[in-house]
Amino acid sequence: MEELKQQLAEILTPDRKDRSQLIPILQQIQGKLGYLSPEAMLAVAEFVEIPGSTVYGIATFYNQFRFTPLGKHPVKVCMGTACHLAGGKLVLEAMARELDIEVSGITPDHDFSLDRVACIGCCALAPVVVIDDSVYPRMTPPKVEEVLVSVKPASQEQSEKQ
């Protein structure tokens, strides 16, 4: 809790005690923590001086906010129109199968989380998957395993270096 308070202190600065800052604040917290925990939302409610239920109501209204932690490598499968028509759903299913988690879930080792997103604007490269900040164009179910393997060993090397 103390740790959380410290992390939030940078975001909840006195000049932002304003209702119109609520969504930007939640966005920043999610950017920092990867998700919105009940404790974080309550802290924001106290700060902006509105009920916790209102903060929760607003956070759950918008697709951007998540309430479970993000994996080390967040996997986002685009389900926009172009991706759907090009077989995006099969890619999403293959991803869920390969990671052995449900959509919106996270692997037990917290390496990967899986989400569906509605269009990242790369329709010409459909279907696309975004892992970390890289876009993988023209995905197919057989390519899923290959892509996941390419992401994971790279991260292991990185952590060894550090």
Next chain:
Amino acid sequence: MTFEEIQKQAKSDWDSLYHGEVPHILIGTATCGRAAGALPVVEAFNKELATRNAQAKVTEVGCIGLCSLEPLVTIIKPGSFTVCYNSVTPQVVSTLVEGYVLGDDPCLELALGTVEGGEGEAVYIPELSKFEHELRLILRNCGYINPGNINHYIVNGGYNGLAKALKMEPMAIIEEVKKSGLRGRGGAGFPTGIKWELCRQASSEIKYVICNADEGDPGAFMDRVVLESDPQQVIEGMIVAGYAVGARDGFIYIRAEYPLAIERLKVALEQAEKLGLLGDSILGSDFSFHIKIAQGAGAFVSGAETALMMAIEGKRSMPRPRPPYPVESGLWGKPTLLNNVKTYAYVPLILSHGAEWFSSMGSEGSKGTAVFALAGKMVNTGLAEVAMGTTLQELIFDIGGGIWGGKQFKAVQIGGPSGGCLPQSMLDTPVDFDSLREAGAIMGSGGVIAMDEGNCMVDAAKFFLDFTQKESCGKCTTCRLGTKQMLDILEDVTAGRGRIEDVDLLVELAEDVRDGSLCGLGRTAPNPVLTTIRYFRDEYEAHILEKRCPALVCKELIAYYILPDKCERGCEHCVLGCPVEAITTNEKGIKVIDQTKCTKCGSCELVCPPEYNAVVRLSPPSLVPSSQVKESDGVIPEEK
């Protein structure tokens, strides 16, 4: 600084790069370019130039709209042709540097074409016939100028409109916009000048100007490209709007899913402020205007104007009944002018070139041009800007290059989840606000998605409805419950549980949802269902009466089957590719799919080598011979 001084300074900055003594390399690094690998190309160029100690400059530019050919690199060479290269990889960078940057070989085998235009004229590639059919106004600079350098915009005519506007009476500006015939590019097509006039007339000390960049349609990306490639035109348009209606503050409401556009906008705002084109006493006048960025948090309904203002206020983004219209009571109860990204982008051009110039383009009721995002099964996916009134045929075949992979065109979805699916017979429809509405579609966001024979129209309608149903904010009962009921019916139909009376029930529900909802989301959500029933009723009937999906898409109505006489017995691709071990080899060496284990993921079809092409989809699934394991050799069930 006076505007003339700003222009002079901009010119010298521009000339040093674009008319300099050394070659100048432009690399498209908008989101689509990056997805195709543009950043490693930038790195490779910088490295290659450094190791060879070559005198050349590299500039990151936006997107010219040829998404399927990214990454694009353009080399401007003093005293020679400007050449554009497509699908550039880091591997070919040294060839390009050696060949054209340092030498005189334009590397034609890698080139897409030459680049012409620029400096006031729209940039184009004469070798590509697509450009002959286009008319580029707001895309004129895209992919040629550095979106992170305001001088590049100014040299190409930028901020002329604002400089002119500040010498005009606000009402004269509004008259000019009215005379131009400009209609809102967010989709509904409300006359822009009238909106401005209403906002001008509202009496209030405080007014707001909002730019709607919440491009939520899953399949449209014009606003993103405009903001990533030439953001200053939108900012200039907003400042002019602020001056015209009497507002001092503006907001750009933009999706958080567009991080690069947000970054480039921030840089653009800073630069405009630095030159005194934005902020306090603009260009020495007594007019002050400030712009802030508000990031959306992912709700399609936020695209509706009243819902968008709720989001900026930090509330649940839900629409409210109008009147009062936002021009009277909008953001925080103050008169608010809200327009789309592209609407603002046209404004500086209208002021610089005059209303008559603008209204000379386009069709009877829709003036100027329209920008479309071409996607789906088209050859040339990307952006196109055409005169209003261009036909769908021209847009899809002459500009889009037709259907990919030599397949048959089936339908075009225009206007996103709020639009409609139009068949081949409607390809003569001109794209303008009124003609599209008549056909059952709408201009909407401007997304144009082509579908081929391999796409199921019932599945497509289900996809769009699934999207709008999830995005319904829940305020209006007809939208909240109606879209859910419609979706349930469509799920039954695609799963083979549909009843024939369901089709009429869908139409009835669709009309109720349309009539009983407050905002554009609910009012247009039924369009995909209504148009697919109107133009593709036979597909609905095949699903319901024959339990058959003609396009072989709906999972419950298809089965994967390996044609015994085509199966190359020694090959194991499908067996290894199947994630659920449903494929085995029978005693004759032929691969057989266990239908009870098969999850219909399609992997076997994708991995079966094209020279065999032995995996097929059958619909209805009962076409798979039950006896195939024992005696199916050579027996090919009739494919439907």
